[in-house]
Amino acid sequence: MIQTPRAAGGSRQSNQYLRCFLEWAFWAVLVGVFYQQTTYFDKDIANYAFGATGWPRVVAITAFLVATFQLVMQIHALRMGLAIEGGQGRAESISAAQWAHRVAIFMWPFVFLFVTPTVGAYVSIPIFIVGFLLLLGVRKPIPLALVLVIVYGLLLAVFTRFFYVALPLGEETFFYDVNVAIVEFVRLGR
């Protein structure tokens, strides 16, 4: 079905209304949950009348008021036929593979976070580096190896040998042993 310009304009404006309400709803839910959580520490404090909840609750209520005022201003702007800031996001048509690529860029760090306590940082960091390079489109083996060696080498030299930042060594016995072996080699040379 071909959309007329007027229909397209109407659809764009209703999208903008929806966007404003969703933004407000996000803040309302966030503030609501924040406020509700203050009930778990609603205790009196000696010598301070407002207690532990006074400040966070005032901040939460203020945030709700500002979000509501923002909504009112945005609706006023839309009714006056004006565009709201950040409200003209253009729709992009992208393939499923492109979507998957973008999701992978965001998810890869969380995969790293999830596995590191188990396999240890000295094993997971090189895999993380190579994985991120591949996600960024680096395919040639020489740059892949070079970046890995430089970044991992600097990490070991500066933060393990010199400063000794005690990164997680892993919970699984095999990985723990590998991590310890790497640390011992870097720090003690054996």
Added chain:
Amino acid sequence: MEQFIHGTLTLFGSGTTISIFFLGLIGGMLFGAIPGVNMLTLGAVLLPFTASMSAENAIMLFSVIYCAGVFGGAITAILFNIPGAPENAPTCLDGYPMTLNGQAGKAIGAAVSCSAIGGTASALVMMLATGVVASFAVRTFGPPEIFALIVFGLTVSVSIGAKTLWKGWLSVLAGLMIAAVGTDPIGGVPRFANGSILGMEYHSYYLTAGIHFIPLILGFFAVSEVLGQAIAIAKGERQRPKASLEFPTIAEFIALRWTIVRSVFIGLFSGILPGIGATLAAFLGYSQAKQWSKHPENFGKGELEGVVAPETANNAATGAAMIPLLALGLPGGALTAMIMGIFQIHGMEPGPLIFITSGDLVWVTFAAMFWANLLIIGLGWLQTKTVVHILKVPFRWLAPGILVLAIVGSYALRNLFVDVWIMFAAGVVGYLLRSTGYSAAGVVLGVILGSIGESAFAKSMQLMDYRIVEFFERPVSALLLIASVGMFIVSVVSEWRNGQVKKVVPG
């Protein structure tokens, strides 16, 4: 003058002292310029070694690290949109767009020069008026005035980096909400550490200690920048910034003279107040530069003034922060707290008597800070000429290194892996904030000032017996609060008139 010359001669009169001076200067600049670590990392590493140094050398070393580290953080802010320290966060707002516009050299050159100007001016004030300024600040600024100053600072800085005033306020309020997590500053009650959401109970020792701002800053700036660039690469839209070595001209500095002078005063004023320090100075310097600028619409797009103002102000705060430390024993931030620790390690107590009992120490420190700020010009320009070439390396090769440094930096803070989770979560949130017009800088400002503000408010209430009207009976707090209300009204009216809305272009 005689004491300054004596301090300078002592500083440069021994090979050991000179070596320690340059160790602090170069170490501070390097650590400030490496994403993921900062001057506090260097300070923490070196602190145990100060026990074997003389008190003069140890205090001098940390004072020089302080000056150099605050400058060093500007480099990563400008080149990669990653502030080396919270006080460099506003520098990102125009410094990074300048890099994208092929003006990295100009931005770093301006940061170098203005850091030196701000730092030198504050070192001079420190030498001339430590005793007078410190006693004035302490007599005049009690908790109500500090609370009023924070309100003022938030009011004038709230729209930094945000598309609209309301988004700016919501960003700051989100920061204040994050700052409320952790132990309450008056009664020590743990907040948001236990509870239940949708029937799922949670209990976290980590949240009892609060959410630290370093992982948040690394997430909001470093991780979100890398994610943003990675998405731009995936879309095929990323353009590599040009590495330029075009430095600012004398004429450009002369044109910005009032911005520099204003920022020096803002830095001095903020630095003197314990706990406020360089971060608020940088935000205030930036917001005031924008407010007084003939072209405020250019801010955020690569305006030189937007680099000059925060970098002058944050370095001007370094010398000023030493004033309450030396004269009254009140540290204004983490590094000055380490200096306080050095005093204790050496069995000394800072305070008014220190000028009599340890005159040599005080004047070597003053001289070291003065010369460090002057030397930043030479070393900083040398560093600029080398560091700018990093931009020639493809970003896709640099990105994993930046992330690994950020991972180590956030983990090393407290040896807690949950800080790395917080950092990556903040990275995703930071990416969303940028794409929806909210301000990551505003959230950071809220987080940093939140706990100081709450503590100052609570102490004020106890002090004033809950009479809120007393805020308006004290001249300084009244002035600041009235100015805040005035600023708020002006910003709302201005937003209403021309800020928030734009005409829809037909078609």
